[in-house]
Amino acid sequence: MEQAARRSTIADVARAAGVSKAAVSFAFNTPERLSAETVSRIREIATTLEYRPDPVARMLAQRRTWTIGILTPQGLDVIFTNPYFGEFTAGVATAAEAAGLAIQFISPLHGSLTRAVDRASVDGIITVGLGADHPEVGQIRRSGLPFVVVDSTGLPDEPAIEVDDEGGARLAAEHLVGLGHRDFLVIGIEPPSATSGLEPAGVTARRLRGYDAGVAAAGLHLTEDDMVVGPASMEGGTDAFRRAWAAGARPTAVLVMSDAMAIGAMHAARDLGLRVPEDVSIIGYDDVDVAQFTDPPLTTVHQPIRQKGEEAVRLLLAGGRHRDEGSLEQQLLETRLVVRGTTARAPRGRGEVVDDGR
Amino acid sequence: MEQAARRSTIADVARAAGVSKAAVSFAFNTPERLSAETVSRIREIATTLEYRPDPVARMLAQRRTWTIGILTPQGLDVIFTNPYFGEFTAGVATAAEAAGLAIQFISPLHGSLTRAVDRASVDGIITVGLGADHPEVGQIRRSGLPFVVVDSTGLPDEPAIEVDDEGGARLAAEHLVGLGHRDFLVIGIEPPSATSGLEPAGVTARRLRGYDAGVAAAGLHLTEDDMVVGPASMEGGTDAFRRAWAAGARPTAVLVMSDAMAIGAMHAARDLGLRVPEDVSIIGYDDVDVAQFTDPPLTTVHQPIRQKGEEAVRLLLAGGRHRDEGSLEQQLLETRLVVRGTTARAPRGRGEVVDDGR
DNA sequence: ACGGTCCACTAAACCGGTTTGCTAAACCGC
């Protein structure tokens, strides 16, 4: 991929029009500083010369790139095929487009996220799923770039967008308890890399706490031991359910932390001869678009995914301050239960009986 | 979003180290031009000063942005939520990452694709679903930027990646004909904007021709009149099927040009009380990941989506020339039929009988 | 002692724009 053919520059236009470079710049950016005739003459010449200001030179001179970055610890290949990320990004894109901003994805470059951050030319960054105490967030903080963290509790006084993960998870568990379920399996999202286990500020930990709070009404207690984790994809869900089954788990209800995984788990359950929801209830998380289109439609916890994206850029543009002037910089969005077709009353006479047999 | 705090520049490092700016530059880019001690001294000072080369300044000086653009006529919000695009982009991202390149999305800015192209700072462009005769492609061609067109026949001698759309479609139709179907509905992808109708070089037209060729064996003929179109999303598919049904169509088989739409159509069919595949067979196109996870799993035409993305960047990097030196610049990738669970023998005694009654 | 090579490094031009004084002419009221 070699260089583009030589294109006309601002100097060419200036020469052709017999004016200074400054005048050409004015003609496009602040035409009111020039007489009307001069402006139109310069513009005409620019058109015939097919002049187009070099965006990079402009960025350097203005020290603005008109671009915001989305920072994720996962690789781009998983981002783009994950419906949750897709919808989140769509939200970001919508708000960015409205503000005339481009978006750039910042994800590990040759395995190094730090390097990727260094190479990114952006005016601000939205981090998603990255704890405020992660080294890369520290790197951004030191660099002085404005940023907003999403899906991870921010440091106090730093802008963040969160949803009520715990509350939503509790609703899900309570729903199943109400249907008579007592044998649960939790399918969780694997932490991005094997850095640490369950960070308490992480999404996975928060949702697990919510599930646990929900089953407490039935006198039950859920811990990491009742959970199997995997990547947040359909394959990941299939695989997680199979592993749990192979390890002897015989739940009547499965609490899944992502819709994609829930769809995969449903598939795996059916492969094993289980009917959904008659034999096993499954409840997802996120309420992505596709959740309405599964068969039966997926019961899940709704969170305003696109809205998160839009709010994140608003917050970024506002410099961390809220629209209603000076209010808190941390925003907690609501979640709610959406009951559709994958949950039903617990099958009778199970739970106590079969749990170890084979 | 104001400017970042002042960061140290190459001049600061040079001053602190008592060397010239050039030396600092060399220390990072061509260390062999300096003595080992000098290099390490400069690097140390750079580290303590938290120096990080400004990527924009570097781009300007090198006249390379290390970025490739993906140009689509659709808005980013539809791109990111469309599984086909997601997988294609994942392919691009994989190959780009390997080459140390970032990717940037170029899509209509405030409604203007031309403006978006002007503002993009990229070294090369991959256009997807945009005819080689479109004005924006002309714009790119004139600008001298290398580019590759995907999903649209390129001009001769211009690099392009295509799949055998027509052949795949034919396979799909033949499969259904072989199962005894005679009453077809085609659900097509709506052209990006209302620019023109069916351009013969477009994906939709090619697939339609393939379907038509496939049913020809049964003495049938398919035209645009047998087709209903909509946006390439699940909702689009649901909507399209409903419209067709409301207009009196009573097909025993539906040929859908996108998996997302096929899933939507399946949903709509069931809402209308139809069983899939007993009452109506449905066949998609693309074989996106989710196609394996529908219930029943979707019969569809496979195309190598990710591979298209990877090949596109390879071709771009090779400057349009193929790896095996000098061969043709146009690549035609294969499609194949994947029979899963949404197609079955045509229901008996239908077709001739019910077609108008109610 | 001398010209020639190498080595390690520097000075300055350059990339292509924006922006900040500044100036010359036009315009103004009186």
Next chain:
DNA sequence: GCGGTTTAGCAAACCGGTTTAGTGGACCGT
């Protein structure tokens, strides 16, 4: 006709790097 204000446009600095041409000194063989 004169000081004061606008207006229209220019020259030059600047953004922060890369890259080219060049320089001074050490080293070398004779």
